[in-house]
Amino acid sequence: MNVLTNKNIILGVSGSIAAYKSPDIVRRLQDLGAEVRVILTASGAQFITELSLQTISKNPVYHNLWDQQAELSMGHIALAKWADVILIAPASANTIANIVSGMADDLLANTILASNCPIFIAPAMNQQMYAADSVQKNLNTLSGRDVHIIPPEYGTQACGDIGDGRLPQPDIIAQQVAKVFNSGKLNGKKVLITLGATIEAIDPVRYLSNHSSGKMGMALADACIEAGAKTTLVYGNINAKLNPKARTIPANSAEKMYQVVMDNIADQDIFIACGAVSDYAVKNIAKNKIKKSDQTLTLTFYPTKDILKSVCQLKSKPLCIGFAAETQNLVKNAKNKLKNKGCDAIILNDVSRPDWGFKSDTNEVLFLTQKSSIKITQNSKQKLGREIVKIIAKNFL
Ligand SMILES: Cc1cc2nc3c(=O)[nH]c(=O)nc-3n(C[C@H](O)[C@H](O)[C@H](O)COP(=O)(O)O)c2cc1C
Known part of the structure; x- marks a missing residue:
């Protein structure tokens, strides 16, 4: 690269x-x-x-x-x-x-x-x-x-x-x-980013997941590396090329992502939770492929661990930035998330729009803190990543 x-x-x-x-x-x-x-x-x-x-x-x-x-x-x-x-x-x-x-x-x-x-x-x-x-x-x-x-x-x-x-x-x-791209804004900082979708097994063949491609997380990672940060990527299922300058750790399921994040968060300065983590996982994953039948199939789900909240609750927590992928009551839901998780900022993503968001190469987001709201208008995820890094450096460092 x-x-x-x-x-x-x-x-x-x-x-x-x-x-x-x-x-x-x-x-x-x-x-x-x-x-x-x-x-x-x-x-x-x-x-x-x-x-x-x-x-x-x-x-x-x-x-x-x-x-x-x-x-x-x-x-x-x-x-x-x-x-x-x-x-x-x-x-x-x-x-x-x-x-x-x-x-x-x-x-x-x-x-x-x-x-x-x-x-x-x-x-x-x-x-x-x-x-x-x-x-x-x-x-x-x-x-x-x-x-x-x-x-x-x-x-x-x-x-x-x-x-x-x-x-x-x-x-x-x-x-x-x-x-100009080596701004040095994050020189000496360690950043851990989660990205991509988690995969929750149903049986050895099928799984529960979501549409996240990991492109926004990867663009953020590129921007952090460019700004001088030592960057660790904890990634689920992604459709984006990993930056070879990052330390990368695969973590497919919500449980695995939680473990990897908690094992690696201690010396981090910034945590960006961009991964699309499943809120639920399947109870009693079938050992063998579930066979087709005429009967209704009922699966039971249990709530997964909340990675962002857990990091926010650490005694010496890093700067915590979450993503809120919403389809309705956008700002209200994102503000609730900011408060409930106890993080420093939430980046609101309207994923109901067909022209940006999931899988797309472009996005438009709102960077929300307790005191401010900054709109970053639709642009490539690369440009958004750099804007977000600029905002983080200006407001928090
Ligand atoms: C042969 C020739 C060479 C020129 N070289 C320069 C030059 O090196 N630098 C410059 O500022 N203007 C130079 N000019 C003048 C500009 O081309 C002129 O001011 C023009 O209006 C600039 O238009 P632009 O800024 O829209 O491209 C030169 C003009 C001619 C005829």
């Missing part, structure tokens, strides 16, 4: 002679695992062709704010939501000024305004242009708004001048972007 695996990057290419380096920037980002989509300004297209960027990025190149097909689904908003990072390289003096002033006259400018992800700008221009008061002031303003500036290099320029203004090598740009 590379540092930019599962990361979506928009590369904005504006009208600088250094645009000839942009296909190589795409390649270097891809080398680190990123999925890249390119937005090309009209001036950018004077320096590099759409075809080159499309071929290298393996995605259509976006350039037209007035693309009727794309805008049927609000293309510029969808692009902004899709991106984990927007990188503008090369960034022309004009594009930099546009961003500072909030101009929204082309697709790149609109996408930037509609996004809430980190933005990187790699200015590239003639050394005298770069030194101009207005350009320097604009870059300072952007720095003050937490835009990451990748400074240009010193050297001989296309026009023959020597000075600051050359676009850095593509691999250096890609490395700078990658750093």
Whole structure:
């Protein structure tokens, strides 16, 4: 797994002679695992062709704010939501000024305004242009708004001048972007996450389970690892790839998951209960396959142990975060769970929606504490995972 695996990057290419380096920037980002989509300004297209960027990025190149097909689904908003990072390289003096002033006259400018992800700008221009008061002031303003500036290099320029203004090598740009994901927000922390569905045997062949895929838990695990946490995954039945950087322990049944969690919780700083644990298990599991008959079959269930509540009741409990998968009275049920379990936060998941939640790659959640409620609007589970980690770090650490 590379540092930019599962990361979506928009590369904005504006009208600088250094645009000839942009296909190589795409390649270097891809080398680190990123999925890249390119937005090309009209001036950018004077320096590099759409075809080159499309071929290298393996995605259509976006350039037209007035693309009727794309805008049927609000293309510029969808692009902004899709991106984990927007990188503008090369960034022309004009594009930099546009961003500072909030101009929204082309697709790149609109996408930037509609996004809430980190933005990187790699200015590239003639050394005298770069030194101009207005350009320097604009870059300072952007720095003050937490835009990451990748400074240009010193050297001989296309026009023959020597000075600051050359676009850095593509691999250096890609490395700078990658750093944003190693936030270090959970450095030194140990996190234990349960994920996936438990399986409760009925007989040697059949079982009782649920629709959880483990994708949300895995996305959270990826985000915790990215943020520097030592992460342990206690997983049931999942349809997601386990992050090789995590310590992983299988635990198929509710009883096994309870045991594994309790055996491993002592030195953990954070416990995230994302596993979909069966509330009931079958009493008297049949030793042999139950044969079909004309008679009604009655199974008896007993309540399983409450893992989240048990961890919350530990003397020296970690920070405890639960998930509430609800289909009705969403907020009321989630608030009750927060109170009854005694946890620090509950992440509410509306699993009645067909367009997100169970099995889906997207989700929308409400992060609830006793005092606050933060909505994280529908997005990929990867992005949600990172948002949740940010909220945990900001509110509790
Ligand atoms: C040959 C040529 C090279 C240029 N190189 C640069 C450059 O390296 N950096 C820059 O900021 N502007 C450069 N410009 C000017 C921009 O292309 C111009 O300001 C344009 O409006 C930028 O549009 P955009 O920001 O929407 O892409 C150059 C113009 C020409 C004609």
